[in-house]
Amino acid sequence: MSKDLELEELLKAELLRYANRHIPYTRKSLNKLLSEDFPHVICRDGTKHYFHRRELEYLASLLPKSLWGRLKLPIVIVLSPELGEGAAVINGGLECYIVCRVLGIKYEGQENMIIYRPQVVELRRKLRTTTQYALSLKSLIESNEKLEARL
């Protein structure tokens, strides 16, 4: 790999880090968050992201108590430009179930699902602090061979 391409790779990693710096280091379970006085997570940029207790209680009402420990928050809405503008992916079975319940969609046991802009807006309106956006940069990470071919 030439030095330029190495730099290019480093820059891409840096871009990824910059674009998604608001994502928390670790997600916490609903159970843990409900037991905290001030439920929060620490983001990658060092800031604290607090959750609305109202939203946590709403999520708790959607799930049986046995599953509270399995739901990790915030739910990450992965925006994928390669799927089309405004399209987003939700990963995780439990997360998909929650999203389906909130949006009034039928849940069919899927492990990940695609939602579109109006649904994303609706989801964010209802779960403003318990969801977080993330940018999928698949299109950004091209292999070196592709890059070299383009040049």
Added chain:
Amino acid sequence: MSSSTKILRVRYTKIELIRLKRRLVVARKIHKILRERLTILISELYSMLKEATECRRRIHKTLTEIYTSLIKAYTVMSDNEIDILTQGIPPYHKLYIATKNIMGVITPLLEVRREKTRATYTLAETCTPLQDIARRMSDLIEDIATLAELEKSIQLLSYEVIRTKRRVNALEHILIPRIEATIRFLTMMFEEREREEKARLKHVKTVLTRRRAGE
């Protein structure tokens, strides 16, 4: 030549052309990310604006109802009685201020929590409109906190939208066109140089052929 299509000051070498092409790829990617970020921020902003408008309308409606009830209460009770009753009310709510992170923008989060305190008055001491006011006030405080949170968030998000938009525009209208123009210029220059070289070789060949024929 307009300022946006100016070419960059680079050395006229092939290595520089390769570097510029790579720079263009990176610039386009950054542009794509920033545009996506801008789209998210704008959609968040619009959603918040809509919510803030609804919240403000709700507050106005509640306030109108509260004032109507207050006028009714004044018809039943005296000023003094109402003052004495309201002064003894302990604080029912606590306001917690925290932060939330929306796409890297730190916005406030205001949460009103109801405290479990007992009323200092009995139902016999008050009248129905006054009880109605007390009930509505509780909802009103929550709405006011929500509105404050939304309006500050809107302000912060709009600053971020302006900043991101400026960056996107700088990339879209200045940097990327300049890199493209420089690449075009360098490519044309190298092609021209190649053509010149070919013409020179042809000329040399002709001269050499002519010389050999003369000998």
